[in-house]
Ligand SMILES: NC(=O)c1ccc[n+]([C@@H]2O[C@H](COP(=O)([O-])OP(=O)(O)OC[C@H]3O[C@@H](n4cnc5c(N)ncnc54)[C@H](O)[C@@H]3O)[C@@H](O)[C@H]2O)c1
């Protein structure tokens with residue numbers, strides 16, 4: 001459907017989370033002419049961003065427009081008509097709980113985080129639904145797809161989806177986020193887009209391990225393809241729509257994260273494949289690799305729904321039970337031979 005929202009309207013948007021993606025999206029929205037307030041978790045970051053107009057820790061060398069305001073008060077962002085959640089998933093519940101009292105009636109909540117909560121196995125739409133009463137939030141949307149924050153901030157062409165059950169709202173958000181370098185497609189499959197974005201991180205860890213072990217392009221392509229079969233199988237059981245997994249949030253983001261040099265999840269996998277210990281790898285990182293925590297959630301979700309996910313299961317054993325990556329690969333390769341036919345997805 002064409003987006004006929006031709007007349008430009010500047011919106012007030014609160015971005016919750018000044019990591020690389022939150023900062024990049026704040027820049028994008030500001031350059032699109034919107035008024036943006038960016039909430040920082042670290043108190044000291046506010047003064048630093050104000051002074052240098054650059055997020056040196058999470059998005060270095062990108063100039064932050066004078067129009068973007070920085071804050072550490074949740075009220076300043078949660079009280080705006082559009083609230084864009086971009087914190088790592090495992091921290092998001094606490095942040096939303098602290099901000100819920102400031103939310104205005106009929107606000108629009110958008111999440112751009114990619115993960116599944118460990119304790120509850122909830123995606124971000126579930127978390128938001130748990131905390132924010134329907135009477136307050138008129139609509140929820142998820143923004144996802146193959147996007148490295150740095151490339152978006154540099155204005156390199158990218159394409160994403162914005163999914164909402166409220167199609168009119170998805171269209172409005174499409175117009176708010178789109179520009180000549182950032183192409184937004186609408187989608188109605190909220191759970192599918194959320195699960196695709198979260199689960200691809202687990203497969204990217206596996207692809208990184210494969211590269212770290214010195215395996216070749218064949219192994220990587222096999223992991224991407226069979227990984228997508230697992231993501232689709234689990235997603236369908238959770239109520240997602242099949243076509244989502246062939247789209248930008250599905251195959252698009254999976255390919256990017258399993259092959260792109262900028263992926264933090266793939267990086268963690270490479271280091272694991274090279275023999276480093278997980279805690280040492282994470283101790284050296286200031287950024288988040290969501291797949292590390294989401295692996296446990298994905299494994300438990302698959303067990304809950306009795307879905308076969310061999311790659312995710314081996315990733316769970318590597319990350320949570322100290323299994324050697326080489327042993328995990330052997331186990332995957334020695335599984336009973338079978339048909340590629342995925343018709344069992346629908347069972
Ligand atoms: N970076 C990307 O290219 C990219 C692209 C698409 C989606 N995402 C998703 O965006 C979300 C945010 O990731 P990011 O890459 O912007 O983050 P990041 O790795 O760049 O930075 C980490 C963030 O976590 C915050 N943080 C650390 N401890 C915290 C705590 N205790 N409570 C609250 N916040 C805390 C930091 O302030 C910082 O904003 C993730 O779900 C990620 O998967 C990232």
Ligand SMILES: O=P(O)(O)OC[C@H](O)CO
Pocket residue numbers: 114145146147148149201204253256257262263264265266288289290
């Ligand atoms: O760096 P990663 O692995 O967190 O991936 C970033 C984005 O999710 C890619 O779309």
